[in-house]
Amino acid sequence: xxxxxxxxxxTGTNDNSVGTALWANAGQTVLSDNLYANRVATGxxxxxxxxxxxxxxxxxxxxxxxxxxxxxxxxxxxxxQSGTGNVTDNSVKLVRGGVVLGDxxxxxxxxxxxxxxxxxxxxDDTWGVRLDGRAVVDSGxxxxxxxxxxxxxxxxxxxYVGITVFFEICxxxxxx
Numbered sequence: 001x002x003x004x005x006x007x008x009x010x011t012g013t014n015d016n017s018v019g020t021a022l023w024a025n026a027g028q029t030v031l032s033d034n035l036y037a038n039r040v041a042t043g044x045x046x047x048x049x050x051x052x053x054x055x056x057x058x059x060x061x062x063x064x065x066x067x068x069x070x071x072x073x074x075x076x077x078x079x080x081q082s083g084t085g086n087v088t089d090n091s092v093k094l095v096r097g098g099v100v101l102g103d104x105x106x107x108x109x110x111x112x113x114x115x116x117x118x119x120x121x122x123x124d125d126t127w128g129v130r131l132d133g134r135a136v137v138d139s140g141x142x143x144x145x146x147x148x149x150x151x152x153x154x155x156x157x158x159x160y161v162g163i164t165v166f167f168e169i170c171x172x173x174x175x176x
Contacts, residue, residue: 001070001123001166001167001168002063002067002166002167002168002169003164003165003166003167004058004062004063004164004165004167005056005058005073005162005163005164005165006073006075006162006163006164007056007057007058007162007163007164007165008029008030008031008056008057008160008161008162009029009030009053009054009055009056009142009161009162009163010027010030010055010056010057011027011053011054011055011139011142012026012027012028012029012037012051012052012053013026013027013052013054014026014049014050014051014052015049015050015051015052015100015144016049016050017049017050017100018047018049018050018090018091018100018146019047019048019049019050019090019146020046020047020048020049021039021041021043021046021047021048021049022039022048022049023037023038023039023048023049023051024037024038024039024040025037025038026051026052028157028159029051029053029158029159029160029161030160031160032077032115032159032160033159033160034115034159035159036081036157036158036159037051037157037158038081038155038156038157038158039147039149039155039156039157040153040154040155041083041085041087041149041153041154041155041156042153043149044085044149044150044151044152045148045149045150046148046149046150047090047146047147047148048090048146048147048148049146050091050093050100050144050145050146051144051145051146051158052095052100052142052143052144053095053142053143053144053145053161054095054098054139054140054141054142055139055140055142056136056141056142056163058136058137058141058163058165059137060133060137063133063136063137063165063167064133064169065132065133065134065137066132066133066169066170067132067133067167067168067169067170068132068167068168068169068170069126069131069132069133069135069136069165069166069167070123070124070126070166070167070168071121071122071123071124071125071126071165071166072094072121072125072126072127072131072136072163072164072165072166073119073120073121073122073123073125073163073164073166074092074105074119074120074121074143074161074162074163074164075117075118075119075160075161075162075163075164076092076117076118076119076120076143076145076158076160076161077115077116077117077118077158077159077160077161078111078112078115078116078118078156078157078158078159079111079112079113079114079115079116079156079157079159080110080111080112080113080154080155080156081113081155081156081157082154082155083152083153083154083155083156084151084152084153084154085149085150085151085152085153085154086110086149086150086151086154087110087111087147087148087149087154087156088106088108088109088110088111088147088148088149088150089106089107089108089145089146089147089148090106090146090147090148091104091106091144091145091146092104092105092106092107092120092143092144092145092146093105093127093143093144094127094129094141094142094143094144095140095141095142095143095144096129096131096135096138096140096141097135097138097140097141098140099140100144101129102126102127102128102129103127103128103129105120105121105127107120111147111156115159117160120143123166124166133167136165142163143161143163145158145161
């Protein structure tokens with residue numbers, strides 16, 4: 001098995017296919033530098049739109065078009081910065097061609113109050129999505145994260161998102 005990553009995102013946007021609350025500074029997830037895509041929750045409960053992170057800069061030199069993708073691992077550095085409310089994952093899914101899809105990977109439990117890296121997926125997990133090299137090289141490939149806050153106000157954010165791709169090289173004439 002071959003591995004590329006972790007590669008960091010270069011594009012962050014809000015996607016209104018879930019939730020209503022907007023993320024601020026959606027593009028601040030490129031480096032682990034304490035600059036956050038963030039949300040200050042004032043409603044109770046409140047669900048964010050997807051923080052859609054794409055454009056991971058994966059190239060055909062790294063993963064050929066005919067590669068068989070075995071797994072996708074996503075690392076998210078996140079934290080609750082302040083407030084009395086709780087913050088939890090609402091939805092974590094893949095993005096292919098700019099569309100949010102695949103198996104739900106949201107984890108149970110409150111977000112921590114210090115920067116903590118959480119892993120979603122893994123080396124043998126394609127999130128229920130059929131993928132080849134063309135899909136992961138596309139600038140519209142990535143991950144989408146939505147949260148729910150409840151029990152009071154809360155300020156929270158995502159500092160860094162990285163994707164690692166696990167793959168095998170297939171015969172270029174084979175279909176995946």
